[in-house]
Amino acid sequence: MGPVTEQQTQSRTPLTDLSPEALADFAREQRAAYDELVAKGLKLDLTRGKPASNQLDLSNGLLALPDGVTDASGTDTRNYGGLQGIAELREMFAELLWVEPEQVIAGGNSSLTMMKDTLVDLWIWGGVDSPRPWSQEESVKFICPVPGYDRHFTLLAAFGIEMVTVPMNDDGPDAAAVARLVADDPSIKGMWVVPTYANPSGAIASHEVSAALASMPTAAPDFKIFWDNAYAFHHLTEDEAKSADILTLASAAGHPHRPFIFASTSKITFAGAGVGFLAASTENVKWWLGHLGKGSIGPDKVNQLRHAQFFKTAQGVRDHMTGHRDIIAPKFAEVQRVLRERLGGLGVATWTDPTGGYFVSLDVLDGTAARVVELAKAAGVALTPAGSSFPHCDDPDDRNIRLAPTFPPLDQVTEAMEAVATCVLVAAAEKLGASA
């Protein structure tokens, strides 16, 4: 876990220490390698944080389920009703998320939709502890740890919510910075946290950081933590991170309605046909279902039953995840190998070595991230647009690149990463003023 600063496999001279001549030689060498890349006409893609086809195959058992149509309570899952989701699946994920079943809502195929719905409800109607709907506030701000998840930022931007960034450290959001911001400004209404194997850095919010966020005084009486635990069970090693129990921490600190936990099976079973979950205080759950019920007569309970039968138990979910690990851990290892062998010791990049999740966060020389992405594109390697991990796509240092190695086959990961490394070096040499 945590950023790796230039893990060196051999002793190398940082580019900044090279003589102008040596730097020019280096630049020519890399440019030649780049020209060869372009000539190859590659068509590779490291943009997509989505499961590979053989990961999806692990869940093909779902396609022949459910066996029978009634849930454990005897309810016919094919018919209307059951707004909160079927009990056995809520119980299973309550155990996995360390909450009570009555604190869990099992929804449709997307936790992102549940996040949007939560924002819509806060916006139009206000939360259980809101003095007024958020739309009636003069301004609404959210704290966004960066680098972070682009869709979180896009969602806030749609509401015109101002995004205030804080650093995402190795142990989670910079809690001291957050505490200072929220203490005095009542317009700061919430924050994003991806607690486990964060997108894109892989950082894990520590118990201490989580406790600080749960307990800090906030000027807004209805401050919310959107705790997006998308990768809670998505371990890449046997050193499995345990997410902090944010509901208990917040409740113990006297802020039971502060956290909304989101999770899903999108990267456990089928990315497009899984089940999303929300967990919160029972008052928040009641509030949420009240608004949900205006536009729903219940979720797809057949798909929920399908999932409950497929996993059987919470342990079934954990066991299932080792299959994913076996498929994607080699891809992550390959990303590390290429970065280390090609960039290590040259002083032009740092990157994270996550123990879970879906991404590697690569920091290149300041002011070169956009150029790297541009070079890669011209060489047929699609990278996530530079700045994507920042609000409004604006990376103030133009240095962060998100790498997503899960979807391509392993040989393509290798090829794409070799290309990325070359692009990083070409851009770095340009930046350092190498003559052509």
Added chain:
Amino acid sequence: MGPVTEQQTQSRTPLTDLSPEALADFAREQRAAYDELVAKGLKLDLTRGKPASNQLDLSNGLLALPDGVTDASGTDTRNYGGLQGIAELREMFAELLWVEPEQVIAGGNSSLTMMKDTLVDLWIWGGVDSPRPWSQEESVKFICPVPGYDRHFTLLAAFGIEMVTVPMNDDGPDAAAVARLVADDPSIKGMWVVPTYANPSGAIASHEVSAALASMPTAAPDFKIFWDNAYAFHHLTEDEAKSADILTLASAAGHPHRPFIFASTSKITFAGAGVGFLAASTENVKWWLGHLGKGSIGPDKVNQLRHAQFFKTAQGVRDHMTGHRDIIAPKFAEVQRVLRERLGGLGVATWTDPTGGYFVSLDVLDGTAARVVELAKAAGVALTPAGSSFPHCDDPDDRNIRLAPTFPPLDQVTEAMEAVATCVLVAAAEKLGASA
């Protein structure tokens, strides 16, 4: 189709024409029958507009589908993406709804959710032709034909949208009344229409009424028709209603962005695990997907593929509906028989004889609907609360009762309807002042 005024099977004297003594005799007789009912300890339910278990069985083929996981375009339906829904299912329902495939969005398991999402989008962001978001208008009103669908009204009430009622006639909403209202009041932003086999009357909006609604001048530049075609294919007879082509009518009249069509397979396949659809102008579709995309990476395409494979063609959907008709038409016939035999000619009730849909609308003597529901409840027969088909549950005449005969088995429909008839007669006798 249309209201049946006291279809008489035999010549009877209306209660109002009875002498006080004869009325008292009648009241005693009905009261005795009612007491017998209560003694039976019935437990029957006519509230639920949901399919019976054997209707759901018609679609059990879905449980073993999909066969393969790629759609016609070769996309892996298990993974993320495809915001608008898979092409083959959109094509199928485009044909059924007489629109173009690019005008159709295939969504999740609920068209009601798509209605709410549309309102949310109009409310927070405004439509393609809105001068400003609806939430920024001084007031927003909707026209609600009554009797109508309770969930439509509940949804509007959640937004604080004022509901202006117009009569729901046999040929659809009272178009002249609607035209008068919308011509001068720019705060009237939209209306509900259930064009085919309306809930609860079974009325079918005629081509003429539909054309009038599509073309009428409106003071609001962004007036919307929420065209909830929930029962488009839900025929009870071979005289199959054809819904008006509202998109073409509106487009031809210069108001292409006025209608949003909603439909779903909720009462075709599985009520809780079907597919919802929205159809609108291509600009509206683009607008809708733009907002959807903030909180979704695509619908459950596996379930969409399941449906596409199950139906195979648009004709497959039509053919499938005859199975439903075979199951529920006898229940509707039984409702008619009991009402006719028990209430016909007595001048205490009128009711509709729908040729499709899920409901029968029963009008009892003014001021007695709540009493009928109360009497029925005490006798163990659950009826939808009186007034449910009106905004804020307020039936100004206290006369309308919605009957939903699809869910209970046929023998229970008979038993429940006999009880309802007795309650109607007891309440009528009370109302007419029969001495006990």
